[in-house]
Amino acid sequence: MLDIKFVRENPEKVKENIKKKFQNNKLEFVDKVITLDKEYREIKVKADTLRNERNTISDNIGSLMREGKKEEGLALKEKVIKINDELSTLETEEENYENQIREIMYLIPNMVADDVPVGEDDSKNVEIEKIGDPIIPEYEIPYHADIMASFNGIDKESAAKVSGNGFYYLMGDIARLHSAVLSYARDFMIDKGFTYCIPPYMIRSDAVNGVMSFEEKEAMMYKIEGEDLYLIGTSEHSMIAKFKNQMLKECELPITMTSYSPCFRKEVGAHGIEERGVYRVHQFEKQEMIVICKPEDSESWYERMLNYTVELFRSLDIPVRKLVCCTGDLADLKYRSCDVEAWSPRQKTYFEVGSCSNLTDAQARRLGIRYKDENGNRVFAHTLNNTVLTPPRMLIAFLENNYNEDGSVNIPEVLRPYMGGKEKIEKKVC
């Protein structure tokens, strides 16, 4: 969300930005919101003046009553009733304007960084760096669910009976691997100085509405029957809501947290649920990182966060690449964003495993996350978020990249302490 004052003063810049994002249907919003804002302020002046009059006369009535001059007081009442009459119309208008302006401001996208490549959709995203050799082995890499099955590590059939499509039972070494990568990721981030956090997995509707649009809510969020509670789709929801309407102290910044949570998603819409594997499911787990910092620090945090993910994947022997999101693929709140993609030797291509974003002050302005600087000024903080990793999706990359011809899977050094010292997991035969 932009500052209305910025829009007022820089309508052309805002329009340019909208064009860069290929959202020409929103171009008219700029002039519209500026007009609405102007009319709103005119009405506010009128209403404020009337309220002022009312307050003054009411005070007078009070004084007269105390002095016992009832008649005079009663006469004044008539006047105020008239004012209130006039006011009620104005106040309805005021509210209408406020709502309209807010709705439009939500739709006008955040300014994107100058160096974000211009492009219409994700096909125009730009690879900036490959880290690790994307090896294509001589032998064939099986589908991830089949690898899991070869260790008796997954049962989707039972899950489908018990919970429906989009769920899984993970078992044995695979389940342990799932916990192991999460624990490893948690410790990895703690070592980087992040504070570990386990947030609520259910949040109230006002928290939900604060962090996503109505459409997103409908497509993603599970509601608890009979309660004003929703299952979170990512810990980011709880984590951001935690700071809503907070005035932070400058000395608290940067706030760097790594949160764990299960994530629940309806996945209504575009892709739907995948039948066989664990790539897209209703329930998964995720380790996330968020940073709330001063505006001048957000760009360097962005780089750092992105590189943490890369470093983490590399420590698990998984080749990755950084793919910069082009303007058209950038969500409206984002200033810049970069996907981290893992190499899939089976598909011989990279696939998304995480996404790092700098939202500058757009999210903070929407949610009221501020801090007091050394001069006592209240400043909107910058917010950033990035995936650390999400098993089971991460397991796909892990299993494929550490798969041996004999069907065993290597456990990279860093993960062994979490796997009881095992160097590899082997096929179960029965």
Next chain:
RNA sequence: GGAGAAAUACCCAAGUCUGGUUGAAGGGAUCGGUCUUGAAAACCGACAGGUCGGGUAACCGGCGCGGGGGUUCAAAUCCCUCUUUCUCCGCCA
């Protein structure tokens, strides 16, 4: 889950029954000063935040006593509702 009490500014806290002179007493903290070699203490003084709007500015106005709504000429004060905290009971990993 049941019953009761409460939420006031950076913190504590008065005001609520009985609506108006209360944007809010008092204390603490903070800042400045006197005193002191320095500090503490004591004393004196300052400071009421925030947000929206008007104005070149000085300044002026609206909102604002947990959130939302209502009654009233007028609400911290009365009514409804939600949230949170505390106490007791019940249940329970």
